[in-house]
Amino acid sequence: MSANQYNAESIQVLEGLEAVRRRPGMYIGSTGSRGLHHLAYEIIDNAIDEAGAGFCDHISVTLNQDGSIAIEDNGRGIPVDIHAGKKISAVRLAFETLHAGGKFGGDTYKTSGGLHGVGASVVNALSESLTVEIKRDGKLYRVEYLHGGELKSDLKAVGKKIKGTGTTVIFKPDPSIFKETTTFKYDTLRSRLLELSFLNKGLTIILTDLRGEMKSETFSQQQGIIGFVEHLMKEAGVSAVHKKIIYFTGQKEDVIMECALQYSDGEDEALHSYVNNIPTDEGGTHESGFRTALTKAFNNYGRKNNLFKKEESLIGDDLRDGLTCILSLKIKDPQFEGQTKTKLSNLEVEGIVQSLTNEGISQFLEQNPALAKQVINRTLTTCLLRLAAKKAKELKKKARDAEVKALSGKLAACSGKDKNRNELFLVEGDSAGGSAKMGRDRRFQAILPLRGKVINTYRAKLDKILENEEIRSIITAVGSGIGKEFDLEKGNYARVCIMTDADIDGAHIRCLLLTFFYRYMKPLILNGRVFIAQSPLYKVEKERGKITRYAFDDGELKQQLKELGKTAKVSRYKGLGEMNPEQLWETTLNPANRRMIQVTIDDTLEAERKLRILMGDQVEPRRDFLMDNIVFTDDDM
Numbered sequence: 001m002s003a004n005q006y007n008a009e010s011i012q013v014l015e016g017l018e019a020v021r022r023r024p025g026m027y028i029g030s031t032g033s034r035g036l037h038h039l040a041y042e043i044i045d046n047a048i049d050e051a052g053a054g055f056c057d058h059i060s061v062t063l064n065q066d067g068s069i070a071i072e073d074n075g076r077g078i079p080v081d082i083h084a085g086k087k088i089s090a091v092r093l094a095f096e097t098l099h100a101g102g103k104f105g106g107d108t109y110k111t112s113g114g115l116h117g118v119g120a121s122v123v124n125a126l127s128e129s130l131t132v133e134i135k136r137d138g139k140l141y142r143v144e145y146l147h148g149g150e151l152k153s154d155l156k157a158v159g160k161k162i163k164g165t166g167t168t169v170i171f172k173p174d175p176s177i178f179k180e181t182t183t184f185k186y187d188t189l190r191s192r193l194l195e196l197s198f199l200n201k202g203l204t205i206i207l208t209d210l211r212g213e214m215k216s217e218t219f220s221q222q223q224g225i226i227g228f229v230e231h232l233m234k235e236a237g238v239s240a241v242h243k244k245i246i247y248f249t250g251q252k253e254d255v256i257m258e259c260a261l262q263y264s265d266g267e268d269e270a271l272h273s274y275v276n277n278i279p280t281d282e283g284g285t286h287e288s289g290f291r292t293a294l295t296k297a298f299n300n301y302g303r304k305n306n307l308f309k310k311e312e313s314l315i316g317d318d319l320r321d322g323l324t325c326i327l328s329l330k331i332k333d334p335q336f337e338g339q340t341k342t343k344l345s346n347l348e349v350e351g352i353v354q355s356l357t358n359e360g361i362s363q364f365l366e367q368n369p370a371l372a373k374q375v376i377n378r379t380l381t382t383c384l385l386r387l388a389a390k391k392a393k394e395l396k397k398k399a400r401d402a403e404v405k406a407l408s409g410k411l412a413a414c415s416g417k418d419k420n421r422n423e424l425f426l427v428e429g430d431s432a433g434g435s436a437k438m439g440r441d442r443r444f445q446a447i448l449p450l451r452g453k454v455i456n457t458y459r460a461k462l463d464k465i466l467e468n469e470e471i472r473s474i475i476t477a478v479g480s481g482i483g484k485e486f487d488l489e490k491g492n493y494a495r496v497c498i499m500t501d502a503d504i505d506g507a508h509i510r511c512l513l514l515t516f517f518y519r520y521m522k523p524l525i526l527n528g529r530v531f532i533a534q535s536p537l538y539k540v541e542k543e544r545g546k547i548t549r550y551a552f553d554d555g556e557l558k559q560q561l562k563e564l565g566k567t568a569k570v571s572r573y574k575g576l577g578e579m580n581p582e583q584l585w586e587t588t589l590n591p592a593n594r595r596m597i598q599v600t601i602d603d604t605l606e607a608e609r610k611l612r613i614l615m616g617d618q619v620e621p622r623r624d625f626l627m628d629n630i631v632f633t634d635d636d637m
Contacts, residue, residue, distance in 0.1 A: 017096070017125035017149040024177055027122045032180045034602045036173055037188055039126060042119035043071045043169045048196060048277050050075030051203050052330070056166075060206040061193060063184055068129070068172035077136040077165045080155060089155045091132055091143060095124045096151075123171055124149045126178075130171040135162050148174060190217065191606040197221045198228035199277050199328055225260045225326040232272075232324050235609065237616070238264035241322065242374045248360030254332040255352045259290070259360065261325035263378050267462070268519070269320040272604070273327040275334050275344050281604050282337075282526060284344030286329050289353030291316050297361040302376050305369075311387070314376075317484045318383040329353070407476050412437040412447040424477055424493040425533065425589070426450055428500040428509055431577030432584070436499070439581030440589055446493070448477050453509055457516045458615035471516065482520040488527060496524060497596065499533040499588060501575040514599065515615050518607070525599050534595035535576055535588045542568045550587050552595065 020027050028035040040061070050056035056075035063069055079090035086093055098121050124130050125148050134141045140159030144152040173182040186209050193205045201224030208216040221227045226245050233240060241263040249258045273280045273287050280286070295316050302308045329349070337343040365372040414422050424446045427433040433449025440447055455468040462483070465471055475482055480491040498513050500506035510532060517530055524530050536550035540560045547564065551557035561568055573579065579587070588594050601607050 017098070017121060020098070020122050020125035021148050021177065024126055028126070031178050033185070033188075034600065036178050036181060037184065037192075037602070039123045039171070039173060040069055040071070040184060040189065041192065042123050043171075044192070044196070045277065046119060047071060047073035047075065047167070048200065048203075050167075051200055052277070057202065058204050058206075060208065061189060062207075063186065063189075063209045063211055064170075065210050066172065067182055068170055069184055070168060070170040072166060072168040074164060074166040077134040078132070078167050080134055080136060080141050089143075091134060091141075091155060092151075094120045095130070095132060095143070095145070096149060097121055120169075121149075123169075126174055127171040128174040130169070133168040133170075135164055135166050138162055148177075186215075188603060188606060191603050191609070194219050195228070195272075195274075195279070195605060196277060198225055198231070198326075199274055201225075225258060225328055228272075228326045229260045229262050229324050232270055232326075233262060233264060235612065236264070236266065236268070236270065236324070237612070238266035238322070238324075240264055241378045242371045244368065244371055246361065246364050246371070246375075248357075248364055250356035250360055252352045252356055253348075255349060255356075256330040257353060257356045258328045259326065259357065261323060263375055264322045264324060266322050268322070270324045270608075271320075271327065272325070273329075275329045275331055275336075277328075278336075279604065280336075280342060280344050281601065282343035284337075285346055285350040286327065286344050286353045289350040290327055290357050291319075293354040293357035294319050294361065297358050297365070298376060298379065301362065301365045301372055305372075307373065307376050308380075312380065312383060314379055314383055315386075318379045318386060320484065321382045322378065407473055410448065410473060411477050412440070412442075414444050414446045415442050416444045418444070419492060420494050422446065422493045423495040423497055424448060425497045425499050426474065426513060427576065428506060429575065429577055432499070432501075432575065432579070435577070435579055435581045435584045436589065439583075439585035441585075445589065446477070448473060450474075450509070453505075454512050454516065456512060456615055457519050458611060465516075465520075474513075474516070478521065478524075480521065480524070486521055486523060488523045491524075491529075493529075495529055495531055497531045497533045499535065499576065502535050502537050502573065503575070506575075511614060515611060517599075518601075518611065525601055528598055528600065530599040532597040532599065533588050534597065535573070535579075537573060539571045539573065539583075540564060540568050541571070 024031050024035065028038040044059070044061065047056060047059045050073055051059070053075075056073045058074045060072045061069065062072075078094060081090060082088065083090050083093050086097075088096075124145055127145070127148065129152075130145045130149075132143050138161055139157045140162045141155055142153070142158045143155040146152045175182050186207070190207055193207050197203060197205050197219035198221045201221060204218065204220040206216060206218050208214070223230070226247055229245050245260050245262045247260045249256075251257070271287070273283060273290075275284075275286065295314060298319060299314050302312075302314070329344075331346065331349065333346075334349075335345045337345055365375075416422055421444050423444060425436060425440070425448065427436045427447055427449050430449050430451065433447055436447045436449075450470050450473075452470070454470045454474075455465055457465050457471070478491055478493065478496060480486050480488060496517075498510050500509045514530070517524055534552055536552050537554075538551040538557050538560075540549045540551060540557070541547065542564045549560050549564070551560050557570065561570070576584065576588075586593060
């Protein structure tokens with residue numbers, strides 16, 4: 001058929017699971033490490049749903065030597081009888097058909113994390129092999145698949161007089177789909193299973209790694225989300241302002257809400273929200289309702305008990321400083337934005353959560369007056385600082401105007417006005433910055449050279465951070481503000497690209513900048529606007545420069561030498577400053593050739609843990625982490 005012809009034969013229909021294999025990103029977000037672990041979470045969530053329904057109290061997750069993962073629960077076991085409409089067993093229907101499951105209606109599951117009905121079938125579609133074993137009615141049943149859902153062995157009973165019930169799913173990710181990696185990370189799974197144990201009080205979860213030296217951990221939290229708050233406070237290394245954790249629960253219509261919170265002497269907020277055990281990192285209507293009610297409840301109590309002066313009144317920002325909170329909801333029919341479920345969009349939930357929160361907190365404060373006074377005094381400290389800052393607003397404006405004027409001599413701005421295209425490159429060193437300014441495309445690329453290493457913003461107070469000239473320059477150039485005042489829509493650039501040398505110092509500067517973005521400009525990362533520019537380590541030349549190639553690591557260098565021969569000349573770049581403008585454009589700036597790593601947050605709790613290790617003030621954990629995770633070469637010594 002001619003390429004110019006467009007008729008009925010042009011329309012393709014993808015049968016069965018072929019649509020998933022053809023467009024995996026639509027179902028699991030990506031085919032990188034995040035998507036790989038999403039497969040495990042889909043099966044784990046099914047087991048958690050059994051626990052939530054009251055039929056399961058034990059889950060085990062095992063990483064096998066052959067690269068597969070096994071998830072076992074002692075729930076009811078997936079039904080094995082024949083489905084009347086489809087004429088195949090219910091378990092095959094669940095693993096072979098999209099949008100098939102027991103979570104769309106009825107009373108099988110009152111709440112569930114996997115409401116799209118694609119979890120099990122998507123895992124099957126993206127697996128090299130998958131086996132399901134079910135214990136029901138005193139028998140052990142097994143069904144096996146290969147190559148993304150091809151039936152290897154139909155469902156059959158393989159054992160009799162079996163005690164107990166439950167489901168075991170063993171699958172091995174397909175390397176033709178997950179080309180980046182098919183290796184499950186123990187720490188990533190550990191973080192998720194730990195939070196699930198807190199969210200499901202009394203549930204026992206065992207994680208076992210049979211690869212290399214065997215290790216196993218058991219998670220079972222009898223305090224539930226109260227223990228979760230204690231754990232987060234301990235991990236953050238902050239002291240509680242009040243010993244007793246504020247805890248309340250409530251139910252209205254089809255929403256069950258549970259909340260625990262505590263205030264510390266720190267500055268950071270750690271609010272983690274969940275809907276049906278799914279972390280909602282981007283918040284949503286439940287968080288909006290909670291924040292509104294939190295402010296209202298504290299203001300009402302403070303005024304009623306004469307704890308405020310006339311000019312004092314708490315706003316939402318006053319209640320964020322030092323707050324550690326777990327907000328967990330169980331909803332019958334949640335609506336998420338996207339299959340990866342990061343933001344709740346049910347409009348009716350906002351009012352329900354607001355009502356339950358206002359009632360729960362008000363009642364708790366009335367019953368604990370001494371605690372209420374401690375918390376309100378803590379929030380008033382932030383309030384008074386805000387009022388003082390308001391009075392100094394004009395002075396700060398003048399200082400900002402002066403900063404913008406000073407930046408004009410440092411920032412090489414782009415000429416284009418399209419904020420959806422423009423890029424800001426943060427370049428290590430004046431020398432590299434000069435080359436980048438000359439080599440860039442002035443229409444959409446802006447260059448901001450950075451001198452030395454910026455301040456470590458993980459532990460430093462905000463006033464000290466703002467004294468750092470490089471940090472102030474970044475804030476002014478990005479244009480979105482910082483912290484609670486950050487507004488993504490006010491930003492000047494679609495991408496902020498970190499460009500540092502390919503050495504240890506460059507890596508350290510990247511860590512410092514990423515720490516700053518994570519703490520004070522997190523929406524930039526969450527919206528995929530922060531990138532790391534990859535610069536080459538080697539230049540390979542032959543025939544006196546007539547042939548020039550670049551290698552970004554030792555593996556590429558070996559390949560280049562294999563193709564060009566041993567007579568090729570190899571030069572190792574010690575830094576970006578050694579590149580002339582043309583080379584910098586060709587290797588690092590040109591959108592057609594460059595390599596960029598988009599910075600993402602796969603797991604918020606794990607990201608915070610690693611930041612604390614790498615950027616905190618404890619030497620031993622940082623040394624242990626570096627020794628376990630970093631491979632040093634002779635060039636680093």
